[in-house]
Amino acid sequence: MCGIVGYxxxxxxxxxxxxxxxxxxxRGYDSAGIAVIQDNAIELQKKxxxxxxxxxxxxxxxxxxxxxxxxxxxxTHGRPSDANSHPHLDCSGRFTVVHNGIIENxxxxxxxxITRGHVFRSETDTEVLPHLIEEFYTGNLVETMQQVLKQxxxxxxxxxxxxxxxxxxxxxxxxxxLVVGLGDGENFLxxxxxxxxxxxxxxxxxxxxxxxxxxxxxxQVFDQAxxxxxxxxxTVNWEAKQAEKDGYAHFMLKEIHEQPRAIKDTxxxxxxxxxxxxxxxxxxxxxxxxxxxxxxxxxxCGTAYHAGLVGKHIIESLARxxxxxxxASEFRYRNPLLDRHSLVIVVSQSGETADTLAALRxxxxxxxxxxxxxxxxxxxxxxxxxxxxxxxxxxxxxxASTKAYTTQLVAMYLIGLYLAQGRxxxxxxxxxxxxxxxxxLPDKVNAILKDSHxxxxxxxxxxDCADVFFIGRGLDYAVAMEGSLKLKEISYIxxxxxAAGELKHGTLALIVQDVLVIxxxxxxxxxxxxxxxxxxVKARDxxxxxxxxxxxxxxxxxxxxxxxxxxxxxxxxxxxAVIPLQLLAYHMAVARGCDVDQPRNLAKSVTVE
Numbered sequence: 001m002c003g004i005v006g007y008x009x010x011x012x013x014x015x016x017x018x019x020x021x022x023x024x025x026x027r028g029y030d031s032a033g034i035a036v037i038q039d040n041a042i043e044l045q046k047k048x049x050x051x052x053x054x055x056x057x058x059x060x061x062x063x064x065x066x067x068x069x070x071x072x073x074x075x076t077h078g079r080p081s082d083a084n085s086h087p088h089l090d091c092s093g094r095f096t097v098v099h100n101g102i103i104e105n106x107x108x109x110x111x112x113x114i115t116r117g118h119v120f121r122s123e124t125d126t127e128v129l130p131h132l133i134e135e136f137y138t139g140n141l142v143e144t145m146q147q148v149l150k151q152x153x154x155x156x157x158x159x160x161x162x163x164x165x166x167x168x169x170x171x172x173x174x175x176x177x178l179v180v181g182l183g184d185g186e187n188f189l190x191x192x193x194x195x196x197x198x199x200x201x202x203x204x205x206x207x208x209x210x211x212x213x214x215x216x217x218x219x220q221v222f223d224q225a226x227x228x229x230x231x232x233x234x235t236v237n238w239e240a241k242q243a244e245k246d247g248y249a250h251f252m253l254k255e256i257h258e259q260p261r262a263i264k265d266t267x268x269x270x271x272x273x274x275x276x277x278x279x280x281x282x283x284x285x286x287x288x289x290x291x292x293x294x295x296x297x298x299x300x301c302g303t304a305y306h307a308g309l310v311g312k313h314i315i316e317s318l319a320r321x322x323x324x325x326x327x328a329s330e331f332r333y334r335n336p337l338l339d340r341h342s343l344v345i346v347v348s349q350s351g352e353t354a355d356t357l358a359a360l361r362x363x364x365x366x367x368x369x370x371x372x373x374x375x376x377x378x379x380x381x382x383x384x385x386x387x388x389x390x391x392x393x394x395x396x397x398x399x400a401s402t403k404a405y406t407t408q409l410v411a412m413y414l415i416g417l418y419l420a421q422g423r424x425x426x427x428x429x430x431x432x433x434x435x436x437x438x439x440x441l442p443d444k445v446n447a448i449l450k451d452s453h454x455x456x457x458x459x460x461x462x463x464d465c466a467d468v469f470f471i472g473r474g475l476d477y478a479v480a481m482e483g484s485l486k487l488k489e490i491s492y493i494x495x496x497x498x499a500a501g502e503l504k505h506g507t508l509a510l511i512v513q514d515v516l517v518i519x520x521x522x523x524x525x526x527x528x529x530x531x532x533x534x535x536x537v538k539a540r541d542x543x544x545x546x547x548x549x550x551x552x553x554x555x556x557x558x559x560x561x562x563x564x565x566x567x568x569x570x571x572x573x574x575x576x577a578v579i580p581l582q583l584l585a586y587h588m589a590v591a592r593g594c595d596v597d598q599p600r601n602l603a604k605s606v607t608v609e
Contacts, residue, residue: 009186078123351379
């Protein structure tokens with residue numbers, strides 16, 4: 001997820017672009033750059049690192065131009081560097097592009113463009129765009145972009161500046177956000193509203209497939225066939241600080257609602273076109289070596305550890321390889337039995353988690369192959385692992401992880417299916433069925449988010465509870481652990497998670513009147529056993545909130561309250577079941593007056609042991 005700005009008008013573009021990027025730096029902060037037209041040439045200034053580095057570089061000589069584009073980057077393809085920073089140029093220096101998203105077919109496009117004589121300067125997927133524009137340019141930038149878009153698959157918001165047409169900007173949106181700001185004798189572009197609010201509150205919100213053409217005096221919007229689109233002006237009535245959260249009260253709530261997009265991005269380019277197989281180009285384990293893997297270790301901390309627990313179930317059930325899951329802070333101290341036949345999967349949102357990094361180094365020292373699952377390109381974990389599978393969650397600002405967790409779950413499914421198909425332990429029809437379910441997850445998460453009013457009503461009734469127990473079996477137990485962590489870390493309510501079958505081995509002593517029990521019951525094969533566990537706690541006068549899958553409505557006969565999630569393949573249920581628990585934790589914290597985004601005593605990235 002990156003930040004895009006654009007300006008065309010009568011004022012100095014560079015300062016407006018830099019100010020806009022400052023407002024968007026939360027969207028990406030490993031490099032920044034701007035491009036303007038000055039003295040009949042495109043002047044490009046870009047720098048790896050925080051925006052302040054670029055500002056300092058430009059303070060010596062600020063370009064005097066009235067049209068330009070800018071970008072602050074969250075690295076995906078290619079490590080943070082000056083060369084990989086946006087904007088990107090074509091060979092001739094006539095076209096420059098900023099882009100947010102992923103060009104899925106950039107490799108074949110790049111190879112084809114090289115055969116046509118184009119020279120590439122970066123490792124990014126984005127750089128194919130200015131070269132494609134150069135290749136197809138007809139003398140009309142809008143017509144050219146219509147041809148370019150026919151060549152490209154993926155998600156994108158992009159803005160193009162052309163030396164041949166200096167009096168306009170062309171912007172296109174597909175899956176990634178882009179907003180037009182309407183001024184008087186000037187117009188603006190941004191990937192989020194905060195960059196615009198100092199200049200205008202009148203906006204067009206671009207929809208997928210729309211092309212916007214900005215001049216100083218007007219903004220025209222077309223569909224990809226070139227037909228005009230009538231846009232309604234959206235007047236922003238939020239304060240700038242609030243708009244940074246897209247109108248959400250907290251970053252955590254915003255990030256919960258970003259999960260459909262994050263899941264879709266993490267799946268993007270990793271499923272074959274026919275939906276029948278997984279294609280993980282990032283993993284370079286020779287196919288002949290897959291049968292030699294006789295043990296997998298997953299090691300992580302906190303929320304990432306809970307994703308690893310789901311990963312264990314998935315890999316063992318699909319790929320039929322034994323899996324151990326370790327808390328990273330304990331892994332190296334038990335002298336694990338590792339060798340060259342071991343695969344160690346380390347999971348870290350930031351890629352800088354100290355304990356996880358130490359576990360990675362221990363694994364490498366003992367000769368094991370290491371696969372990293374992380375959200376940050378060129379992080380320490382990514383650099384030191386043998387293979388890296390990136391999650392495309394985008395920057396996560398709230399301390400309590402939400403979209404990073406669900407994308408880690410998706411990564412676990414991708415790895416499990418990849419290993420299973422490589423080892424021949426899954427039937428093609430089962431593989432295709434799970435892949436179909438993966439593709440449906442974004443829409444099903446959206447459905448839960450749109451129907452969450454019952455959670456707020458529940459919170460109003462139980463906001464003062466002192467103790468909460470989360471119970472589940474199988475995959476639901478792993479989700480119960482994550483739900484418990486979310487609740488305790490932001491609402492400060494004492495919460496514990498237990499395997500439901502363990503209740504009778506001690507925990508029932510704590511189940512008394514008014515204790516709240518959250519019972520997860522999404523696993524069809526374990527449904528009846530979970531009903532028995534619900535009856536056990538009800539017999540001790542507990543209050544039960546059940547989270548169940550549609551079609552398992554019998555749970556309502558035993559539980560006091562039920563939250564349903566859409567039906568899906570049973571192994572995929574954790575992705576859906578955790579959404580109500582995230583919302584429950586969030587609304588509990590709000591109701592209790594807690595600092596949702598920055599809970600006490602916690603930090604986003606733990607870089608010390």
